[in-house]
Amino acid sequence: MKWFRMTDNMKLASLWAVWTFLAVGAVGWALFVVLDAFGAIDQAAAWVQAIGSVVAVLVAVAVAYHAQQQAQDLRASADAERDFAHAARLHMLIWEAAQATVQFRSRAQQNQLHEELLEVFASAEPLDWQQPAQSPLVLVRDVSFYQRIMQRAMHNLDDDLNAKRHIIAGKFRFNLSVLITFLEKSVDQVTAVELIDQLESAHKGFKEDLAKLAEHCPRLVELDVKR
Numbered sequence: 001m002k003w004f005r006m007t008d009n010m011k012l013a014s015l016w017a018v019w020t021f022l023a024v025g026a027v028g029w030a031l032f033v034v035l036d037a038f039g040a041i042d043q044a045a046a047w048v049q050a051i052g053s054v055v056a057v058l059v060a061v062a063v064a065y066h067a068q069q070q071a072q073d074l075r076a077s078a079d080a081e082r083d084f085a086h087a088a089r090l091h092m093l094i095w096e097a098a099q100a101t102v103q104f105r106s107r108a109q110q111n112q113l114h115e116e117l118l119e120v121f122a123s124a125e126p127l128d129w130q131q132p133a134q135s136p137l138v139l140v141r142d143v144s145f146y147q148r149i150m151q152r153a154m155h156n157l158d159d160d161l162n163a164k165r166h167i168i169a170g171k172f173r174f175n176l177s178v179l180i181t182f183l184e185k186s187v188d189q190v191t192a193v194e195l196i197d198q199l200e201s202a203h204k205g206f207k208e209d210l211a212k213l214a215e216h217c218p219r220l221v222e223l224d225v226k227r
Contacts, residue, residue: 020059086160087217091210093156094172097149098206101179104142105199111137111192136187137195143183150176164216168209175205 153173160166179202186195214220 020055023055083162084217084219086157086162087165087213087220090157090160090165090169090172091213091217091220093149093153094206094209094213097146097172097176098203098210100145100149101199101203101206105196105203108137108192108195108199137190137192138183138186140187143180143187146176146180146183150180165213168212168216172206172209175202175209178202 150173153169153176157165157169160169179198182198
């Protein structure tokens with residue numbers, strides 16, 4: 001057999017009923033004392049009925065007002081959660097691009113160090129020494145990764161009606177498009193220094209977008225703490 005559990009609304013209604021009963025009892029007793037003092041005890045039934053009617057109206061108004069306030073609070077809470085979900089979605093998209101850029105930059109810096117070591121080594125070798133082949137700095141998969149983020153940024157944010165987030169999303173898409181254009185032109189033909197400069201510039205823009213978004217929605221700090 002399952003235990004009966006009272007909902008919050010039922011508990012609230014029970015409290016209202018108890019307080020109403022106590023209030024009516026107190027008013028009725030006070031009325032009885034007053035009528036008895038003035039010798040009008042015969043009219044007590046009419047007075048009790050009249051006052052009971054007024055109290056019933058007041059209780060009905062109070063319950064209706066409370067129900068309306070509760071509905072408004074629920075709507076406001078739902079709107080706040082929906083707004084946070086939109087902000088979190090944009091935040092995760094920009095954060096993903098920023099993290100990928102950091103990893104990409106680290107790889108480019110390693111290649112730059114490798115190039116410098118090879119130049120030093122080559123200067124100490126005979127002239128017929130051939131430098132070993134290096135893997136390209138920018139791969140097709142790198143370009144494809146950022147293109148997929150751009151597609152999500154173009155199509156997954158249309159249902160967000162917040163103007164400030166639209167501005168942040170537009171700036172993010174612009175910075176991302178600049179990076180994609182550079183990478184598309186740089187496959188197999190870019191130096192490590194040029195690539196690092198472009199990645200640092202893109203990462204700076206992404207971090208600025210994240211900062212503006214966090215300023216707009218402070219609750220996003222919770223996501224950074226969890227990560």
